[in-house]
Amino acid sequence: MKNALVALLVLASASPAFAISRHNTQGMACESIRNVLRNEGASVLRYPSPRKTGITLYDRYVRSDAFCDMNEYADRAYVPAKDTPRCPVLQCKPLPTPGDGWPTGIIRHQRL
Numbered sequence: 001m002k003n004a005l006v007a008l009l010v011l012a013s014a015s016p017a018f019a020i021s022r023h024n025t026q027g028m029a030c031e032s033i034r035n036v037l038r039n040e041g042a043s044v045l046r047y048p049s050p051r052k053t054g055i056t057l058y059d060r061y062v063r064s065d066a067f068c069d070m071n072e073y074a075d076r077a078y079v080p081a082k083d084t085p086r087c088p089v090l091q092c093k094p095l096p097t098p099g100d101g102w103p104t105g106i107i108r109h110q111r112l
Contacts, residue, residue, distance in 0.1 A: 020040075020042055020043060020044055020060070021036070021040055021043045021044070022043065022044040022045075022046060022058075023036055023043055023044070023045055023046070024045075024046050024047070025045050025046065025047040025079050025080055025081050025082075025087070026047060026048065026080070026081075026082060027082060028081055028082055029081055029082050029083045030081040030082075030083055030084050030087035030088075032081075033045065033079065033081055033087055033089065034087070034088075034089065034112050037061055037062065037063045037089060037090070037112050038063055038112050040063075041062065041063045041066075041067045042060055042061065042062045042063065042067045043060070043061060044058055044059070044060050044061075045058065045059065045061050045079050045089070046058040047079055047080050048080075050080070059091060060091070060092065061077065061079070061089045061090060061091050062074050062090050062091065062092055063090065063111065063112050064090065064110070064111040064112070065110070067092070068092035069092065071094060071095050072092040072093060072094055072095060073092070073093060073095055074090040074091070074092060074093075074110050074111075075090065075091060075092075075093040075110070076088060076089075076090060076091075076110065077089055077090065077091035089112070090110055090111075090112060
């Protein structure tokens with residue numbers, strides 16, 4: 001019985017790991033950034049801080065709500081690109097709760 005439990009734990013921990021790609025937006029055109037998100041579904045995008053020299057900012061950006069957690073939605077965000085300072089992308093944000101003062105049902109589902 002103990003061997004069966006150990007075998008089950010080993011099999012459960014052997015599930016595939018899903019790696020996420022990382023891209024530096026400074027060297028990419030806006031449409032290239034958006035194509036990465038369309039093709040891969042999600043990616044970590046890195047870019048220099050507009051406020052503080054020498055600081056690199058990064059976050060996870062997505063193609064649609066389908067790549068967010070159950071309690072999140074995809075909201076419009078902007079990252080700097082080689083050809084524009086404001087490339088429109090989507091980023092997962094927490095869903096508002098009724099206690100936040102937000103009316104329910106106003107979240108628009110967006111896609112790239």
